[in-house]
Amino acid sequence: MFLTQTVPRQREIIEVLFRNGWGYMRKLLTGGKPEDPQLPTPAVLKKIFIDLGPVYIKLGQLLSTRPDILSSAYIEELSTLQDEVPPVDWSEVEVLIRKQLKRPLEETCKYLNPVPVA
Structure with a gap:
């Protein structure tokens, strides 16, 4: 498998x-x-x-x-x-977070900053 x-x-x-x-x-x-x-x-x-x-x-x-x-x-x-x-595009990151959490981001986090820190 x-x-x-x-x-x-x-x-x-x-x-x-x-x-x-x-x-x-x-x-x-x-x-x-x-x-x-x-x-x-x-x-x-x-x-x-x-x-x-x-x-x-x-x-x-x-x-x-x-x-x-x-x-x-x-x-x-x-x-x-x-x-x-080069930073990873926020849309890709968002998809991965949603997939891992298995629920909407809005239910899990108050706010996620889409701008890379480093």
């Missing part, structure tokens, strides 16, 4: 990787013979994290603090995820 629930998200992740031109994944998933894995460029990796959403942005933020794992070019690019991330 878990696997069938995650298929749409798995498909979305693969589409983001393809859209951002990560040829290594394309080769791997289409049965090609992979050479040594190549990381995407720092800017592409940052775009992938942004496209995949908040959890991946948080992963990028975490990686930006790990010079023992990534080179300085990656650290520098991913560090911008600390304070230069």
